[in-house]
Amino acid sequence: MTATPSSAAPVQFPLAFGLDTFGDVTHDEDDRPLSHAQTIRNIVEQGVLADQVGVDFFGIGEHHTDDFPLSAGDVVLGAIAARTSRIHLGSAVTVLSSDDPVRVFQRYSTLNAISGGRAEVILGRGSSIDSFPLFGYDLADYEELFEEKASLFAELVKGGPVTWQGKTRASLHNQDVVPHTEFGPFPVWIGVGGSPQSVIRAARHGFSLMLAIIGGSPLRFAPFSQLFLRALERFGRPPLPVGVHSPGHVDVTDEKAREEFWPRYREVIRSVSKTRGFAIPTKESFLHEVGPEGALYVGSPETVAQKIAAHLTALGATRFDLKYGMGGLSHQALMTTIELYGTQVVPRVRELLV
Amino acid sequence: MTAIALLHARLPRIAVLGAGHVGPVIARVAIEAGYQVSIAASGDPEEIELIVQVLAPGAEPRWAAEAVEEADLVVLAIPLHKFTTLDPSLLDGKLVVDTMNYWPPVDGIQEMFEDRRYGSSEIVQRRLVRSTVVKTLNHIGYHELEDERRPRGSPERRALGVAGDDPRAVDVVAELIERIGYDAVRFDRLSAGRLLEPGGPVFGVSLHRTEFELAVRAEAA
Numbered sequence: 001m002t003a004t005p006s007s008a009a010p011v012q013f014p015l016a017f018g019l020d021t022f023g024d025v026t027h028d029e030d031d032r033p034l035s036h037a038q039t040i041r042n043i044v045e046q047g048v049l050a051d052q053v054g055v056d057f058f059g060i061g062e063h064h065t066d067d068f069p070l071s072a073g074d075v076v077l078g079a080i081a082a083r084t085s086r087i088h089l090g091s092a093v094t095v096l097s098s099d100d101p102v103r104v105f106q107r108y109s110t111l112n113a114i115s116g117g118r119a120e121v122i123l124g125r126g127s128s129i130d131s132f133p134l135f136g137y138d139l140a141d142y143e144e145l146f147e148e149k150a151s152l153f154a155e156l157v158k159g160g161p162v163t164w165q166g167k168t169r170a171s172l173h174n175q176d177v178v179p180h181t182e183f184g185p186f187p188v189w190i191g192v193g194g195s196p197q198s199v200i201r202a203a204r205h206g207f208s209l210m211l212a213i214i215g216g217s218p219l220r221f222a223p224f225s226q227l228f229l230r231a232l233e234r235f236g237r238p239p240l241p242v243g244v245h246s247p248g249h250v251d252v253t254d255e256k257a258r259e260e261f262w263p264r265y266r267e268v269i270r271s272v273s274k275t276r277g278f279a280i281p282t283k284e285s286f287l288h289e290v291g292p293e294g295a296l297y298v299g300s301p302e303t304v305a306q307k308i309a310a311h312l313t314a315l316g317a318t319r320f321d322l323k324y325g326m327g328g329l330s331h332q333a334l335m336t337t338i339e340l341y342g343t344q345v346v347p348r349v350r351e352l353l354v
Numbered sequence: 355m356t357a358i359a360l361l362h363a364r365l366p367r368i369a370v371l372g373a374g375h376v377g378p379v380i381a382r383v384a385i386e387a388g389y390q391v392s393i394a395a396s397g398d399p400e401e402i403e404l405i406v407q408v409l410a411p412g413a414e415p416r417w418a419a420e421a422v423e424e425a426d427l428v429v430l431a432i433p434l435h436k437f438t439t440l441d442p443s444l445l446d447g448k449l450v451v452d453t454m455n456y457w458p459p460v461d462g463i464q465e466m467f468e469d470r471r472y473g474s475s476e477i478v479q480r481r482l483v484r485s486t487v488v489k490t491l492n493h494i495g496y497h498e499l500e501d502e503r504r505p506r507g508s509p510e511r512r513a514l515g516v517a518g519d520d521p522r523a524v525d526v527v528a529e530l531i532e533r534i535g536y537d538a539v540r541f542d543r544l545s546a547g548r549l550l551e552p553g554g555p556v557f558g559v560s561l562h563r564t565e566f567e568l569a570v571r572a573e574a575a
Contacts, residue, residue: 129460139462140435194375194497196405216497227408234404274459279558 013241015312015353017346018057018321019050019338020092020245023070024268026331034331036069040076042331046338047080051087053342059092059122059321064130067268067327074107081115090120092245092321093191093212096153097145098131100169102177105156108186109179117183122210122245123150124191124198144168147201150190154205157185189243192224199224203231203240210243211315213295214323218244218311225316243319244311248297249326250304250340251333260333261298262286264326297322301344308345309352320349365389365533366449366526369425371418373402376453376496377431381410383500384429387533392425394418396436419444427526429491430454430478437478438466446484449523451530453491454478457552473548475517488518488527489547490538493557502560503535513566515550517541537563539570549573 023043025033034042047058058080060073070076077089089111094104104121112119125142132139148166155162156177165171189210190202202209209228211221225242232239251257266281273280281289289296297304308320322345324337365388370381373395381391392414395402399415406415414421422428422444429451430437437454456467456474466481467474475489494502494514504511514536518524521542528538541547550556555569 132462139460140464196378196409197374200405216495217501220497220500223408227404230404230408274553279560 012239013318015350016056016241016243016319017341017349018059018088018092018243018319019046019055019341020059020061020321020323021046021070021325022061022063022068022323023073024325024327024329025067025069026325026334027328028330031328033328039069042334043070043076044079044083045331046334047077047087047089048083049335049338050342051080051084053339054346055087055338055342057088057090057120057319057321059090059120061092061323062095062131063128064134065128067271068128074111077111077119078114081111081118085116086118088118088120088187089115090187091122092210092323093122093124095125095131096123096149097125097142098135098137099149101149101153101156102169102172105153105177106179109181112181112186113179117181117186120187120189121153122189122191123153123207124193124210124212141168150201150205150207153188154207157181157188159185191245196224196227199227200231203228203237204235206235206237206240208240208243210245210319210321211317212245214247215289215295217293218246218295219293219314222315229316241319242315242317243321244315244317245321245323246295246297247323247326248304248337249324249329249333250297250299250301250322250337250345252300252340254299254303257299258286258290260329261296261326264328265296268327301340301348304341305345305348305352309349312349312353366426366530367424368392368427368429368530369394369416369418369421370413370429370431371395371421372429372431373405373415374431374433377429378405378409378413379496379499380429380431380453380491381406381413383503383534384530385410385412387530387535389530389533392416392421394421422448427451427530428485434461434467434474435464437481438464442482442485445482448485449526450478450482450485450487451491451527452478452487452489452547455492455552473545473551475547476544479519479544486518486520486523487544488516488520488523489544489550490514490516490527490531493550493554493559494536495558498560499534505535506532509562511535511537511562512560513537513539513563515539515541515547515556515566515570517544517547517550519544537566539563539566546574 050058064071108119148168161174189208191210191212192198193212249261290298368391370377370393427449434454452475479487516528516538531538549570555573
């Protein structure tokens with residue numbers, strides 16, 4: 001047991017604010033979908049703008065579908081790295097279970113080199129499962145795949161030769177894995193959507209905790225922060241930051257942000273509801289989600305800032321990543337969200353949390 | 355005997371199998387409803403001790419066999435693919451609440467549940483030959499189970515279906531649902547549990563009793 005009470009832990013980390021995208025296909029002025037190629041080039045521009053307006057982190061979530069064509073996000077992050085100098089870049093999330101931890105390490109270690117030490121990795125399953133059949137994995141093996149691969153990844157990020165044995169991948173014996181990182185291990189997070197065992201796993205491996213909160217009351221995740229801190233203590237590890245990832249959209253007024261976001265949100269959730277088991281949202285449920293007790297950060301900079309500040313405090317978190325974009329919104333609308341988030345929301349949250 | 359101890363003496367004891375997304379939430383709301391609850395995962399209770407302490411304070415982490423032995427009612431809150439490797443004799447003679455779903459797009463294909471003539475709980479019952487299976491809690495999100503509770507008589511109270519072949523077992527489980535904070539809509543056949551499954555009219559939808567009854571009647575017609 002340490003002498004430091006758990007409640008003191010959250011203040012030990014500086015506040016950080018990120019933007020995440022799943023590469024949701026954007027539409028042109030005539031509401032027609034842009035090509036995958038144009039969507040990807042726009043994401044590079046969005047990442048560059050995020051850096052210019054002072055956002056701390058830009059993340060790309062791995063997806064493999066026509067609506068979300070960001071299957072190789074690290075390549076896109078490399079392009080953003082070459083045009084920026086400050087912003088941290090990472091996955092949000094990397095579907096580690098259907099990937100090779102050695103390759104994930106190599107790609108992000110390379111990104112770390114290109115960016116001068118700005119790479120981060122968020123590991124998880126995500127809510128999309130398309131990568132399992134695509135790469136020949138059985139979803140029923142998800143737990144074992146994730147557990148084994150997370151343990152190997154923890155070894156890899158330490159640096160130095162790796163010795164590892166498991167069932168899901170060839171063994172490694174004193175294997176040097178390159179490129180070596182320049183400034184020690186890069187930050188690794190585990191994205192958790194509701195599994196307490198994943199919280200324990202993050203603590204056991206010494207990974208930070210990213211709470212993925214995409215619906216319902218964010219406050220119900222408060223016990224997860226507490227569980228994480230207690231588990232870190234139990235494993236004899238120093239405190240690590242807790243972050244929150246949630247969807248949202250920012251525009252000059254609450255009305256404008258909601259009017260733009262709502263029809264796109266309804267359509268996207270409707271189209272995935274059958275396979276993911278989400279209930280189809282009603283206007284009423286939407287308004288609840290954008291209200292102070294819901295998980296959507298949609299509104300004016302002031303509304304969104306107040307909500308972020310309140311939830312970070314309640315959850316003992318010091319990092320907030322806004323998942324911006326929703327299939328069908330325009331590139332321009334996303335650029336507006338990014339600009340307002342960086343220039344108004346983030347400074348306002350910092351002010352509120354002083 | 356204190357009032358709370360008396361209450362415990364009358365309410366069935368619950369064992370929750372599973373300490374993942376769902377198990378600790380069910381344990382927590384059952385404890386708050388006055389039940390005595392133990393919780394078990396597949397291994398050593400020490401591994402889930404912290405999870406139980408923080409997420410379901412008051413529940414007792416146990417080995418699965420011990421938890422089941424002492425329980426009147428066993429809640430299955432494990433992923434369906436783990437059910438296929440669970441030893442059925444563990445649950446002999448028990449009232450089993452099946453909260454699981456067969457949902458291939460999310461969890462992958464399970465051969466045992468591919469026979470579409472039967473609902474997933476009927477297949478669970480066929481495997482658990484010496485247990486009494488009741489289906490419920492599969493059609494509400496684990497993240498909603500705590501927030502959407504309302505006292506009896508509240509106009510906002512959500513309804514949940516309870517389906518089983520044994521009327522006394524259905525009564526016991528319906529009482530649990532009512533005490534947790536939901537209106538129980540009873541179905542006197544386990545096969546009616548198909549109406550509660552993914553893709554069905556009440557899956558993941560927040561409905562009051564009358565809306566719920568209408569929705570299932572329209573589907574069954």
